[in-house]
Amino acid sequence: MAKHATPKLDQLESxxxxxxxxxxxxxxxxxxxxxxxxxxxxxVDCPADLLGVLELSYNDGETHWKHGGIVGVFGYGGGVxxxxxxxxxAFPGVAHFHTVRVNQPAAKYYSSEFLRQICDLWDMRGSGLxxxxxxxxxxxxxxxxxxxxxxxxxxxxxxxxxxLGGSGSNLRTPESCLGTSRCEYACxxxxxxxxxxxxxxxxxxxxxxxPYKFKFKFDGCPNGCVAAIARSDFSVIGTWKDxxxxxxxxxxxxxxGEFAPNAGAHSGRDWGKFDIQxxxxxxxxxxxxxxxxxxxxxxxxxxxxxxHCINTMPRALHIGDERGASILVGAKAPVLDGAxxxxxxxxxxxxxxxxxxxxxxxxxxxxxxxxxxxxxxxxGETIRxxxxxRLLEVTEIxxxxxxxxxxxxxxxxxxxxxxxxxxxxxxxEAYRTRHQR
Amino acid sequence: xNEEQQIVVDFLTGKTGxxxxxxxxxxxxxPGKGPRDVKKILTSLVNAEKLEFWSSGSxxxxxxxxxxxxDTDA
Ligand code: HEM
Ligand code: HEM
Ligand code: SF4
Ligand code: SF4
Numbered sequence: 001m002a003k004h005a006t007p008k009l010d011q012l013e014s015x016x017x018x019x020x021x022x023x024x025x026x027x028x029x030x031x032x033x034x035x036x037x038x039x040x041x042x043x044v045d046c047p048a049d050l051l052g053v054l055e056l057s058y059n060d061g062e063t064h065w066k067h068g069g070i071v072g073v074f075g076y077g078g079g080v081x082x083x084x085x086x087x088x089x090a091f092p093g094v095a096h097f098h099t100v101r102v103n104q105p106a107a108k109y110y111s112s113e114f115l116r117q118i119c120d121l122w123d124m125r126g127s128g129l130x131x132x133x134x135x136x137x138x139x140x141x142x143x144x145x146x147x148x149x150x151x152x153x154x155x156x157x158x159x160x161x162x163x164l165g166g167s168g169s170n171l172r173t174p175e176s177c178l179g180t181s182r183c184e185y186a187c188x189x190x191x192x193x194x195x196x197x198x199x200x201x202x203x204x205x206x207x208x209x210x211p212y213k214f215k216f217k218f219d220g221c222p223n224g225c226v227a228a229i230a231r232s233d234f235s236v237i238g239t240w241k242d243x244x245x246x247x248x249x250x251x252x253x254x255x256x257g258e259f260a261p262n263a264g265a266h267s268g269r270d271w272g273k274f275d276i277q278x279x280x281x282x283x284x285x286x287x288x289x290x291x292x293x294x295x296x297x298x299x300x301x302x303x304x305x306x307x308h309c310i311n312t313m314p315r316a317l318h319i320g321d322e323r324g325a326s327i328l329v330g331a332k333a334p335v336l337d338g339a340x341x342x343x344x345x346x347x348x349x350x351x352x353x354x355x356x357x358x359x360x361x362x363x364x365x366x367x368x369x370x371x372x373x374x375x376x377x378x379x380g381e382t383i384r385x386x387x388x389x390r391l392l393e394v395t396e397i398x399x400x401x402x403x404x405x406x407x408x409x410x411x412x413x414x415x416x417x418x419x420x421x422x423x424x425x426x427x428x429e430a431y432r433t434r435h436q437r
Numbered sequence: 438x439n440e441e442q443q444i445v446v447d448f449l450t451g452k453t454g455x456x457x458x459x460x461x462x463x464x465x466x467x468p469g470k471g472p473r474d475v476k477k478i479l480t481s482l483v484n485a486e487k488l489e490f491w492s493s494g495s496x497x498x499x500x501x502x503x504x505x506x507x508d509t510d511a
Contacts, residue, residue: 068493070500075483077490077497099494168490168497169460207483208490208497209460209476335495370472375459376496 002028003045004052008059024051027128038123042093042145046127049093050143053085064091071098071146073153077208079164080149096146100126101165102139102156103198106191107178117160125152136215137175137226138165170208174198175232176218177225185310186220187238187323188351194218196355197362204366211373211382216362221319222307228328228342233379234362235328235342236351240320243300244309250316251276251296261312280309324350327361329391330380340380343388345395347402361395368394389414438487441467441478446487449501457491457498 002025013019028047031040043049053064069082081099088095102118118139122128127143134140144152156162165173174197177183179190197216198205204214217228221238228235253259254274260267261274276296281289288302289309296316298309310317327349328342349357365379368391373382383391392399417423438446444466449458460476467475479499482488489502 068491070489070491072490072492077483077492080492081494082492083494167494168492170497203476203480207476207480208492209472209479211459211461213495367471367473370460371464373461375461 002051003048004055006051006055009051009055021051024129031128036123040123041125041148041151042127042143044093046093046097046143047129049091050097050127050129053087053091053094056087056090065097071096071149073149073164076153076164076206078167078170078206081167082146094143097127097143098146098149100141100144100149100152101134101136101167101173102141103163103165103173104133104137104139104175105162106176106194106198107181108133108137109178109181114160121152121155121160125155135231136165136172137217138173164206166205166213168208169210169212170206170214171201171204171210172213172215173205174216174218175226177220179218179220179238183220184314185223185238185307185319187240187319188220188325190218190220190236190238192353193236193351193355193358196353197359200359210366210370212376212378214366214369214379222305223311228331230331230339230341231333232331232342233329234365235331236325236358237328238351239305239324239326239348241322241324241348242320244298244303244320245318246296246298247316247318248295251313252294254313254316259313259315263314280312283308324348325358327358329365330378330383332378332380335378336376337381337384340384342380343383343405344402345391345397347400364395365391438485442482442485442487445478445482446501449488449504456504457500459496459498463499 006021009021012021024047028045028051031044031047034040034044057064064086066084066086069084071082072078072080079101081101083097083099085091085094085097118141119130122130122141125144125148126141129142131140131142141152153164156164174194176190176194177186179186179188181191194216204210214234215232216234216236217226217232219226219228219235219237224230224237228237250259254261255276257274261279276291281291281296285306285308286302286304288299290297310319325348326344327346329345330340331342332340346361349361351358369379369382372386373379374385377385388403389399392403445463448463448466460472460479463475463479464470464472467478479488483490483499486502488499491498491500
């Protein structure tokens with residue numbers, strides 16, 4: 001018998017999709033039974049009260065969570081998100097319901113042993129409810145009480161060899177796609193950069209001193225499996241400089257039906273015979289491909305590395321050999337201002353250990369943004385307010401045509417007097433001898 | 438407490454009418470210093486348990502330890 005009647009929440013279970021309500025009910029029952037004889041450190045009915053307070057919110061049409069607080073582990077300004085219920089007498093199990101963000105391993109490779117340890121820790125010292133993973137990329141452990149925080153932190157760091165992630169105005173937990181570990185499209189070792197920069201920027205990760213949050217994300221290629229271009233203030237996206245490699249025999253294999261396009265990903269339905277003209281050449285966004293019936297050619301100067309042709313015919317087409325990354329900056333979700341995608345800052349950068357070139361760009365941006373950014377202003381908003389040109393100046397990058405998103409959209413590059421031979425002064429009398437009024 | 442730490446504490450105990458401050462609010466206290474240096478002073482005060490972090494989850498602020506509204510914790 002459930003602790004609280006939740007008719008409104010019960011409705012959410014009636015749809016065809018998996019329901020978080022069913023999951024929380026399942027955990028509430030599990031904890032009540034306690035078959036594993038766990039020595040619970042927070043109230044056993046935490047999940048049951050969570051459902052109860054949510055039902056109350058649905059009835060009242062307003063939230064019963066307070067905002068924020070002074071909780072965390074000693075010396076860290078992030079990683080724990082304090083939440084308190086404003087009806088603690090009715091729902092003592094969620095009087096505190098703090099979230100703990102745990103830094104996920106690069107590209108989310110786990111051993112089953114680690115997962116068991118995390119779950120055991122959370123059954124004992126938390127609600128037992130997790131979110132694998134949060135939109136930030138972290139392992140999100142949902143709901144514990146203040147007294148447990150240092151204990152959890154000790155276990156995570158001393159026994160499980162991991163750490164808290166980011167929250168608040170700090171560097172957020174860096175995130176990468178699985179890169180060279182499994183993907184033939186990877187133009188650099190995303191996991192290694194992600195790991196190295198996490199280590200190098202521990203101070204920024206744990207001690208918040210930025211105007212607002214700051215995220216790096218590392219995609220090995222423009223397919224963007226961690227969506228760096230849309231979700232991070234500093235997006236590193238793999239690319240190459242030379243030509244797409246073409247295996248003409250394999251192209252013919254696709255045309256002749258020997259190989260399934262997209263590695264068979266769309267085989268659930270009969271789309272008819274593969275049509276290289278309609279499905280690849282005509283869909284190239286820069287119209288830089290040609291198929292003459294026996295040979296595929298690409299005008300690589302025009303290719304924007306959209307990945308479409310490579311994704312469709314992975315056996316025949318391969319990324320080039322001069323590999324590196326592009327850096328885009330300023331993507332964000334809407335908070336103060338609307339959503340923004342990243343803007344191209346560095347068209348090509350080599351990605352080699354110890355990644356000093358990339359770090360140099362990051363640190364110049366931080367120095368500027370920490371000084372000139374307004375409170376709660378993301379980098380993308382600072383750029384819009386103070387101009388992309390200002391960003392180019394602080395990062396010491398020369399303006400170039402690729403910085404212009406589209407003609408007439410962002411004419412932000414102006415000459416300064418010292419850049420113009422002879423300056424802006426002219427002899428008006430001499431001018432008038434040549435030009436009538 | 439060294440001189441720099443004292444400047445921060447004096448600012449926080451002064452009549453500001455507020456108990457929590459953004460990082461940026463501390464920069465004008467040290468006109469010659471960049472953000473990284475000011476951060477070191479604040480970090481030293483957190484480590485000395487004079488200051489503490491307040492977080493909404495998305496934004497972080499600094500305050501004197503125990504200042505402002507008492508925490509909801511028992
Ligand atoms: C009946 C005659 C004309 C019509 C109906 C017409 C209509 C237009 C329209 C609808 C636009 C786009 C405005 C916008 O995008 O905001 C435009 C832009 C423009 N037109 Fe015309 N136009 C006419 C004659 C002319 C002539 C004779 C000239 C030059 C000698 C001219 C030069 C331009 C220029 C330079 C622009 C771009 C202005 C800008 O976007 O700032 N137009 N015109
Ligand atoms: C070195 C010489 C020139 C410079 C530096 C120059 C610069 C510019 C700039 C900065 C804009 C604004 C672009 C924007 O808002 O995105 C512009 C627009 C324009 N210019 Fe020039 N311009 C030059 C020569 C000329 C000449 C010789 C003409 C015509 C005979 C001309 C006609 C126009 C027109 C019609 C527009 C509006 C175009 C549009 O908005 O589509 N310009 N120019
Ligand atoms: S982003 Fe590119 S390199 Fe990374 S996993 Fe996805 S397809 Fe592979
Ligand atoms: S990667 Fe995209 S832009 Fe480049 S050739 Fe292929 S389809 Fe065209």
